[in-house]
Amino acid sequence: MDWDIVIGLEVHAQLNTNTKAFCSCKVNYGDSPNTHVCPVCLAYPGSLPVLNKELVNSAIKLGLATHCTIRPNSTFARKNYFYPDLPKGYQISQFDDPICYKGYVDIEVAGKEKRIGLTRIHMEEDAGKSMHSESGTLVDLNRCGTPLLEIVSEPDMSSPQEAYAYLTTLKQIVRYTEVSDCNMEEGSMRCDANISLKPKGQKELGTRTELKNMNSFRNVERALIYEANRQKEVLESGGKIIQQTLLWDEQNGKTKSMRSKEDSHDYRYFPEPDLSPVFVDEAWIEKMRKLLPELPAERKQRFIDSFSFTSEDASVLTSEKEIADYFEATLKYFNNPKLVLNWVRNEVLRILVDTGKNISESPVSPEALAELLVFLDKKEITAQTAKAVIDDMTKSGRSAESIIEEKGLKQISDSLELESMINKIISDNDVIVKRYQEGETKLLTFFIGQVMKISKGQADQAVARDIIIKRLG
Numbered sequence: 001m002d003w004d005i006v007i008g009l010e011v012h013a014q015l016n017t018n019t020k021a022f023c024s025c026k027v028n029y030g031d032s033p034n035t036h037v038c039p040v041c042l043a044y045p046g047s048l049p050v051l052n053k054e055l056v057n058s059a060i061k062l063g064l065a066t067h068c069t070i071r072p073n074s075t076f077a078r079k080n081y082f083y084p085d086l087p088k089g090y091q092i093s094q095f096d097d098p099i100c101y102k103g104y105v106d107i108e109v110a111g112k113e114k115r116i117g118l119t120r121i122h123m124e125e126d127a128g129k130s131m132h133s134e135s136g137t138l139v140d141l142n143r144c145g146t147p148l149l150e151i152v153s154e155p156d157m158s159s160p161q162e163a164y165a166y167l168t169t170l171k172q173i174v175r176y177t178e179v180s181d182c183n184m185e186e187g188s189m190r191c192d193a194n195i196s197l198k199p200k201g202q203k204e205l206g207t208r209t210e211l212k213n214m215n216s217f218r219n220v221e222r223a224l225i226y227e228a229n230r231q232k233e234v235l236e237s238g239g240k241i242i243q244q245t246l247l248w249d250e251q252n253g254k255t256k257s258m259r260s261k262e263d264s265h266d267y268r269y270f271p272e273p274d275l276s277p278v279f280v281d282e283a284w285i286e287k288m289r290k291l292l293p294e295l296p297a298e299r300k301q302r303f304i305d306s307f308s309f310t311s312e313d314a315s316v317l318t319s320e321k322e323i324a325d326y327f328e329a330t331l332k333y334f335n336n337p338k339l340v341l342n343w344v345r346n347e348v349l350r351i352l353v354d355t356g357k358n359i360s361e362s363p364v365s366p367e368a369l370a371e372l373l374v375f376l377d378k379k380e381i382t383a384q385t386a387k388a389v390i391d392d393m394t395k396s397g398r399s400a401e402s403i404i405e406e407k408g409l410k411q412i413s414d415s416l417e418l419e420s421m422i423n424k425i426i427s428d429n430d431v432i433v434k435r436y437q438e439g440e441t442k443l444l445t446f447f448i449g450q451v452m453k454i455s456k457g458q459a460d461q462a463v464a465r466d467i468i469i470k471r472l473g
């Protein structure tokens, strides 16, 4: 029997505001436990929340970037549940009237585009953190009250691969808007997945399970593949899917039951009486729209149109805003898009992997890269030399010019100098010369290789090639 897979994702992005959602405590990852707390986020009786405007700004920005409608009048609600790291006994969230709704994100899987609907984006606060160890459980409330945006998709994804593509694209958009750094390892981006199966073509949805505890996009994909297969086996053996929350066990590559799935009425949502509604007028929305950068999809298209790049090249350059910025900054100093593209793709990104840095801390600045490429473009150095120079620049932090001058790396195009090199190669290799002269012309590459070797990569290949052909007749 054939099955349709139906997947919807809920993504939490932790915002990079300076302070928490409803108090002025700092938001700082990794500080000593319980150092950023106050009566509000510790829920002392009588304390009152005050909305951080930056939380609303971030929600509007992300909503606009994902084509959502921004609600002019939205309210907060209490989501009630007990947990040791939730001192209030409820989370301030939004329920019936989220600030953003009806948006979409376009994804690409295997060259095909697909539009994934967004049901809503709402504002809420995070809980604290429980740390379990053998001696017991400790609670850190630094995270308590940290502002979050929850981005809820429609159940529009029909494979784990689409879910992966959606997450990658969404992360890219969130990072472009700069409202969150989306670092999954540090927990600033978290994802829960809902998945169900239904007989192919059937309209009505099957019973779903919810997957939690996946700390990378690849793990989301793996967990969904596992869960789709598990549900298929249950259904095909005549069983029933139980609506429940499952934890992904990364080590064993399986899902395990956490609790039976709660419905929204279990949380007894009700309007938050301590906060007034949030009114957002057109002027506020326009102000936020102006703060948005060119978004990844638009920027990619512009790179394709104005530089005639392939879709793949443009995707690599726009995968992160900082890479695209670096590329365009380099162009300001040296306007040769194709050459800059090749060097950013092949060399700069390699250096970043080698040095474990991100592009904004690249050891080779756009200006320094441009200077090197000018030498290459003017044929003053060979491509091989340029690669050695950029490695030297990375290690020493020196400029291309000083390295090239000091080491005498300029390209040798002087024909007398090349001729004397070639004469020596010819006299040292008489057997190969003979084979060449008897018609084995592909041996030309051997001679060019020797010239490059002796000149330590500095010979002008085109000039050397002409001399060799002339000398060998």
Ligand SMILES: [Zn+2]
Pocket (backbone or CB within 6 Å): 020, 023, 024, 025, 036, 037, 038, 039, 040, 041, 042, 145
């Ligand atoms: Zn506080």
